[in-house]
Amino acid sequence: MRTMIKSVPVLALFLAGTMMRSQDFHLTQYDGASLNVNPAMTGLFEGYYRVHAHYRTQWSAIAHHPFQTFAGSFDMPLGKFAAGGQLMDYRAGTGNYNVFSFLASGSYDLILDKEKEYHHISMGAQLGFIQKSIQFSKLTWDEQYSYSNGGYFDTSIPSGETMGDEGIFMPDLNAGFIYYYAKDAVRVNPFFGYSVRHLTRPKESFYGTDNRLPIHHTFHGGVRFSINDKLQLLPKFLLLRQTNAREFTFSVHGHYYLKEQDVFLIFGPTFRLSGPVTAKENFYHSEDDAIVMEMGLKMGPWIYRLSYDINTSSLNPYTNHRGGLELSVTYTGRRTGPQRANNCPRL
Numbered sequence: 001m002r003t004m005i006k007s008v009p010v011l012a013l014f015l016a017g018t019m020m021r022s023q024d025f026h027l028t029q030y031d032g033a034s035l036n037v038n039p040a041m042t043g044l045f046e047g048y049y050r051v052h053a054h055y056r057t058q059w060s061a062i063a064h065h066p067f068q069t070f071a072g073s074f075d076m077p078l079g080k081f082a083a084g085g086q087l088m089d090y091r092a093g094t095g096n097y098n099v100f101s102f103l104a105s106g107s108y109d110l111i112l113d114k115e116k117e118y119h120h121i122s123m124g125a126q127l128g129f130i131q132k133s134i135q136f137s138k139l140t141w142d143e144q145y146s147y148s149n150g151g152y153f154d155t156s157i158p159s160g161e162t163m164g165d166e167g168i169f170m171p172d173l174n175a176g177f178i179y180y181y182a183k184d185a186v187r188v189n190p191f192f193g194y195s196v197r198h199l200t201r202p203k204e205s206f207y208g209t210d211n212r213l214p215i216h217h218t219f220h221g222g223v224r225f226s227i228n229d230k231l232q233l234l235p236k237f238l239l240l241r242q243t244n245a246r247e248f249t250f251s252v253h254g255h256y257y258l259k260e261q262d263v264f265l266i267f268g269p270t271f272r273l274s275g276p277v278t279a280k281e282n283f284y285h286s287e288d289d290a291i292v293m294e295m296g297l298k299m300g301p302w303i304y305r306l307s308y309d310i311n312t313s314s315l316n317p318y319t320n321h322r323g324g325l326e327l328s329v330t331y332t333g334r335r336t337g338p339q340r341a342n343n344c345p346r347l
Contacts, residue, residue: 027056027069028270028292028307030238030249032328035073035086035105037220037238038176038195039124042075042107043082047301047334050075050084058309058324067092067324075105082107085128095139103128103172118183126174130213133167134206162207170202170213192221214243230257234268247274253294266296266305274313288312290323303330 027033033054034041054071068091075084083106090099107124111117140153143160176195183189197216205211222236232255240247253268270292291312296305309323 026058026067027054027071028290028309028324028326029054029294029305029328031236032303032305032330033071033073033086035075035084035103035126036071036088037218038178038193039103039105039126039174040107040122040176040178040193040195042084042105042124043077043109044107044122044178044180045077045332047332048076049333050330051332052328052330054326054328056324056326065093065096080109080111082109082124096133096135098133099130100132101128101130101172103174116183118181119179120182121177121179123177124175126172128172130170130172130202131167132170132204132206136163136166165206165208168204168206170204171200172197172202173199175199176218187226189224190221191223192219194219216240216242230259231255245274247272247289249273251292255298262300264298266294266298266303268294270294270307272309301332301334303332304328 027036030037033052034044035052050073052071052073054069056067056069058067070089071086072088073084073086075082083104085102085104088099088101091097103126105124105126107122110121110123112119112121137155139159140155141159141161144153144155144157146152146154146157174195174197176193178191178193180191181189195218197218198213199215201212201215203210204213217240219239220237222234225233225235227233234251234253234255236251236253238247238249249270249272251268251270253266256265256267257263258265270290272289272292273287274289275287289312290309292307292309294305294307296303298304305326305328307326309326311323
């Protein structure tokens with residue numbers, strides 16, 4: 001039933017570098033934080049429960065207060081149903097701009113062929129909230145610049161700016177589906193999915209205007225190729241679209257099994273393109289965004305992953321290729337026993 005992860009490591013999901021220019025959270029190891037990619041991924045793993053923790057920091061090369069993202073999730077299968085939840089927190093800038101979200105997540109696993117149970121479609125939804133805040137008191141403005149004593153910003157001088165609310169609260173609703181081929185011990189297992197965020201288009205403004213959070217579309221998919229008992233290759237893609245921003249990510253990850261140590265090595269590159277869409281012609285112009293190198297280990301119920309984004313965008317003259325560092329840890333509670341070499345890591 002939920003053997004999908006046995007055959008198709010939940011890599012299908014989230015990109016190795018999403019939403020650099022969009023309004024949502026940006027993670028490179030998207031397949032680790034699977035609930036953030038698609039609510040249909042809730043409970044799609046082999047085990048009793050799954051706990052995931054994630055940390056990302058980016059743009060420390062050009063920002064005094066770099067962008068930092070923290071994420072955590074918990075989910076568990078309940079027969080054909082599954083339930084879970086995720087927390088995410090994002091902070092950036094001198095004004096401590098912060099985005100915090102909580103989403104309760106649920107899914108249902110539909111078997112298309114009742115006899116063999118190879119073809120599955122999982123459907124899921126998420127309901128929760130997003131809270132955004134900023135500390136205007138920590139910001140400085142041109143009107144507050146003083147030329148005395150060599151020049152400095154004097155916060156006692158009126159800024160001349162109209163300040164809005166320092167916090168807003170928005171309900172949020174997401175939905176999605178994923179198809180996967182769950183036959184075990186075969187060489188090829190495809191998977192693909194689609195999810196949509198912010199279906200209710202909640203009002204997003206610190207000034208009370210009717211500014212709506214844009215709908216975010218995510219397309220993702222890939223194939224697991226079992227080369228032999230020790231090596232598996234997983235090419236995968238992720239395409240994001242939110243208003244006039246798009247992003248495309250392509251990855252090829254390998255999983256190599258070390259039999260004597262009963263450990264999987266995780267390794268591979270990711271290539272990310274991004275660019276704007278012009279409203280006049282719906283024309284999409286893409287440019288290099290980043291090359292990502294990733295490595296990791298799967299040891300029993302634990303998965304440890306480390307990646308680094310090498311910046312290749314137009315910001316490169318200022319960043320000197322420095323991008324973002326990301327760490328993630330996943331623990332899956334399951335029955336103890338020997339690891340089988342033909343199983344890929346539960347990502």
